[in-house]
Amino acid sequence: MADDLVEDYVEHCRMHGSSWTDIGTALGVTRQAVQQRFHAPHKRYGPETMTDDLRQAMVQVKQAAVHHRNNYIGTEHLLWGLTAEDNTATRLLRAADVSPEELHRAVGARLSMGASQAAERIAWTPYSRKAMAIAEERAEAAGSARIDCDQLLLGLAQIGRGVAAGVLSDAGVELATLDDCLRRSG
Numbered sequence: 001m002a003d004d005l006v007e008d009y010v011e012h013c014r015m016h017g018s019s020w021t022d023i024g025t026a027l028g029v030t031r032q033a034v035q036q037r038f039h040a041p042h043k044r045y046g047p048e049t050m051t052d053d054l055r056q057a058m059v060q061v062k063q064a065a066v067h068h069r070n071n072y073i074g075t076e077h078l079l080w081g082l083t084a085e086d087n088t089a090t091r092l093l094r095a096a097d098v099s100p101e102e103l104h105r106a107v108g109a110r111l112s113m114g115a116s117q118a119a120e121r122i123a124w125t126p127y128s129r130k131a132m133a134i135a136e137e138r139a140e141a142a143g144s145a146r147i148d149c150d151q152l153l154l155g156l157a158q159i160g161r162g163v164a165a166g167v168l169s170d171a172g173v174e175l176a177t178l179d180d181c182l183r184r185s186g
Contacts, residue, residue, distance in 0.1 A: 007037040007126050010038045046130055051148045053087040065122050069114035074125045075162030079107045082149050082156075089149035095181040098173050107167045127162035131155035154178055 006027070013023050024034040047055050061081035065073050082089040083104035090100035124132075132147070133157035139147045156164045157175040 007038065010034070011123070011126055012090060014038075020055040044095055045136075045147070049136070049145075049147055051088075051146050053149050054147055054152065056085060057081040057089075057149055057152075062122065064111060068111050070112075070113060070122075072123050072125050074126050075127050075131060075156055075159075075164035076107050076110055076167070078128055078131060078152060079156055079164035079167060080104065080111065082153055083107065084178060089153040090179055092150045092178060092185075093173070095185060096173065096177050098171055103167060106171065107164065109182075110163050110167060125162070127159055131162075132157050132163075134158050150182060154182070 010023055010027075013026075019031075020035045021031040023038075024031040026067045027034055050058065058081060061073060061077045064077045064080045065071075070077070083093070083100045090109065095101045131152060132155060135151040138151040138154055139145070142151075154175065156162070157168055157173060157178055159165060160175075
């Protein structure tokens, strides 16, 4: 958990203009050490790795970030996009007796207005990247080369941290319940 917090801190600082030297000084290491540890390239998920439904949800994700002037894509943006339209995630939520519309409103209430214009290419937070990596693992385990909305929803529930995890928890959504519903429907 400490590693996750440090990674979040470093990414936050970089997103807000701190230099590698400043971050290294704060962590008590050299610029080179912090750069080598945290400047690893992150996997990019292109449209070819997503189902049509997930690509459409990602349009909603980016629109939410831009509209709220956020220069990052957090778990809250991902949950907003997943619950914006009918897809495998909303059907899974309904199967678990959870209203996707109520979740959409709840996450919308947590989207905060940022101070900057969102760039054309918006950085993903560590938790968002982890949720996507989990979704990719679940897709591969299911024998699919493409990630779908329900797998990303399960990824958000599985990491258990971030704004989306709080919204899901507040709504009583549990990973085990979602997994059970998915097994029964699949």
